[in-house]
Amino acid sequence: MTTTESTDISEPTTTEEFDVLIVGAGISGVGGAYHLTKQSPDTSFVVLEGLDSFGGTWWMHRYPGIRSDSDLHTFGYRFKPWTGDPIATAPEIIEYMGEVIEENDLAQYIRYNHRVNSAQWSSDDNRWTIDATRTDTGEAKRFTSNFLWMCQGYYRHSEGYTPDWLGMDRFEGPIVHPQTWPEDLDYAGKKVVVIGSGATTATVVPAIAADCEHVTVLQRSPTFFRPGRNKDDLAETLRELDVDEEWIHEIVRRKILHDQAIFTDRSFNEPEKVRQELLDGIRPLLGPDYDIETHFTPRYRPWRQRIAFVPDGDLFKGITAGKASMVTDEIKTFTERGILLKSGAELEADIILTATGFNMCVLGDVEFEIDGKPLVFSDTVTYRGMMFTGVPNMLWIFGYFRASWTLRSELLADFVCRLLKHMADTGSKRVDVALRPEDEDMELLSWIDPENFNPGYLMRAMPILPKRGDKREWQHTQDYWREKDEIPAIDLTGSEFVYG
Ligand SMILES: Cc1cc2nc3c(=O)[nH]c(=O)nc-3n(C[C@H](O)[C@H](O)[C@H](O)COP(=O)(O)OP(=O)(O)OC[C@H]3O[C@@H](n4cnc5c(N)ncnc54)[C@H](O)[C@@H]3O)c2cc1C
Numbered sequence: 001m002t003t004t005e006s007t008d009i010s011e012p013t014t015t016e017e018f019d020v021l022i023v024g025a026g027i028s029g030v031g032g033a034y035h036l037t038k039q040s041p042d043t044s045f046v047v048l049e050g051l052d053s054f055g056g057t058w059w060m061h062r063y064p065g066i067r068s069d070s071d072l073h074t075f076g077y078r079f080k081p082w083t084g085d086p087i088a089t090a091p092e093i094i095e096y097m098g099e100v101i102e103e104n105d106l107a108q109y110i111r112y113n114h115r116v117n118s119a120q121w122s123s124d125d126n127r128w129t130i131d132a133t134r135t136d137t138g139e140a141k142r143f144t145s146n147f148l149w150m151c152q153g154y155y156r157h158s159e160g161y162t163p164d165w166l167g168m169d170r171f172e173g174p175i176v177h178p179q180t181w182p183e184d185l186d187y188a189g190k191k192v193v194v195i196g197s198g199a200t201t202a203t204v205v206p207a208i209a210a211d212c213e214h215v216t217v218l219q220r221s222p223t224f225f226r227p228g229r230n231k232d233d234l235a236e237t238l239r240e241l242d243v244d245e246e247w248i249h250e251i252v253r254r255k256i257l258h259d260q261a262i263f264t265d266r267s268f269n270e271p272e273k274v275r276q277e278l279l280d281g282i283r284p285l286l287g288p289d290y291d292i293e294t295h296f297t298p299r300y301r302p303w304r305q306r307i308a309f310v311p312d313g314d315l316f317k318g319i320t321a322g323k324a325s326m327v328t329d330e331i332k333t334f335t336e337r338g339i340l341l342k343s344g345a346e347l348e349a350d351i352i353l354t355a356t357g358f359n360m361c362v363l364g365d366v367e368f369e370i371d372g373k374p375l376v377f378s379d380t381v382t383y384r385g386m387m388f389t390g391v392p393n394m395l396w397i398f399g400y401f402r403a404s405w406t407l408r409s410e411l412l413a414d415f416v417c418r419l420l421k422h423m424a425d426t427g428s429k430r431v432d433v434a435l436r437p438e439d440e441d442m443e444l445l446s447w448i449d450p451e452n453f454n455p456g457y458l459m460r461a462m463p464i465l466p467k468r469g470d471k472r473e474w475q476h477t478q479d480y481w482r483e484k485d486e487i488p489a490i491d492l493t494g495s496e497f498v499y500g
Contacts, residue, residue, distance in 0.1 A: 012140040021130055023366070025051075031409050034100060037109075039413075039421075047110040056153055056157075069202075074403065075404040075406050078410055115132055119131075125144075160179035160357065161356055166332070169334075170336050171335065176353050178355055189212070190212055193353070196355035199308040202308040206315050218339065223305065225282055226310065230311035275297075286319060304451075360465075378465060381474055382447070383473060389432070401455075414488065426499065443469070445468050446465070472486070
């Protein structure tokens with residue numbers, strides 16, 4: 001790293017120069033830092049993080065019960081064994097990441113409270129200039145780097161998505177989005193309505209139901225849930241046999257990925273069978289008289305949206321205990337005391353939680369310019385969901401929906417390290433991806449096929465996301481099981497890579 005002084009006080013006072021700049025210290029950015037130090041030890045780099053600590057999703061979400069819905073053998077890094085229960089709380093994930101940072105001396109690379117505002121590429125210098133603001137002091141900071149590694153996640157961290165319902169201003173109690181949970185929210189003895197039935201609802205309802213007078217989950221349409229024990233039988237057996245944790249982690253990862261591959265295939269090839277199995281899984285937990293048809297039978301094929309795991313069936317225990325209930329209906333208007341539904345029924349509430357999802361954002365809302373021209377990401381075509389035509393020396397981490405995010409962030413970390421080495425070996429300072437002659441007539445499509453996966457936040461964001469082509473190279477396929485072989489085998493001398 002080198003530092004140069006500027007005398008212009010309206011500008012940042014210094015410019016720090018690195019080979020690589022990582023944006024974000026969540027699971028992807030911290031993993032990226034680890035892999036750079038191991039696989040590319042001569043590379044100078046810095047990680048800029050807007051928050052005051054590491055963890056990203058797991059640091060900023062503070063609602064009661066916040067936990068993963070993936071198992072930590074696959075959501076955890078491949079290089080650090082996970083030794084706890086498969087589904088982990090946010091504090092457990094933060095502790096694990098803290099150990100990764102400490103054990104590998106990564107803290108020296110991370111700058112907290114550094115919010116990145118803009119990134120400008122100069123083809124004359126083959127460098128990015130990154131402007132950031134210190135969120136604690138307001139100080140402007142400038143960095144340059146040859147390569148930009150965007151690990152900023154996929155949703156806007158400042159606020160979640162809340163639809164604009166009629167009469168919201170009439171409601172006299174608090175309306176809270178779980179993403180911005182007030183520390184002092186007092187729900188004890190209160191009537192709470194939770195709008196939405198995704199993974200957040202499955203988490204927050206069991207965590208608060210016992211303390212509330214009652215929790216009503218209001219959903220427009222049902223979601224698939226998958227109850228299961230929060231223990232891994234194979235891991236338990238291997239521990240009884242005194243097998244090393246490194247081995248257990250690797251074996252259990254393989255077993256889980258093997259089972260998930262079968263389940264994912266089956267949900268495409270025999271969706272009705274899988275649907276029945278999922279429904280049969282919850283039936284015994286809700287009892288014979290429960291109206292599963294209305295409240296737990298989705299209209300979509302399994303896996304077209306994320307399937308929420310319910311550890312130890314805790315969501316269903318709240319329902320059978322009478323502390324929580326499901327309502328499947330639509331909102332007509334909010335009222336002073338609750339919500340009036342289209343059916344004419346009224347839900348009384350002291351507090352309304354809007355578990356209605358995220359606002360997706362493309363590359364952390366950072367303003368990008370290429371050689372002085374603002375970059376419109378929706379005009380670009382993605383190379384495997386990680387690079388973009390016309391955007392040199394930049395890679396975006398966007399993980400999987402049907403498998404753990406970290407599986408892809410580590411595959412792509414290996415790819416970045418391999419690409420940097422290839423560039424160093426060939427004396428290249430710049431790499432672009434470009435459509436090849438054989439791609440010229442390729443149909444350009446929206447980022448993801450809604451037939452494949454269609455949660456609301458993705459559908460809302462389609463107009464701002466880059467385009468995909470109809471060949472695998474030009475898509476984020478969401479298919480870990482093929483990408484685990486395809487990405488390491490990418491031919492860096494292929495004509496889709498243009499070096500300079
Ligand atoms: C509640 C919840 C539960 C989830 N559970 C799972 C799960 O069980 N399994 C799974 O696979 N996925 C899950 N996901 C998806 C999850 O976001 C990812 O798995 C993963 O944690 C993302 O890691 P990341 O490091 O890529 O991004 P994030 O965790 O989003 O971290 C990005 C970091 O970048 C920083 N940042 C963003 N923009 C800027 C900027 N302009 N300047 C500086 N810093 C910036 C942010 O402050 C943040 O710290 C969940 C998501 C949510 C919201």
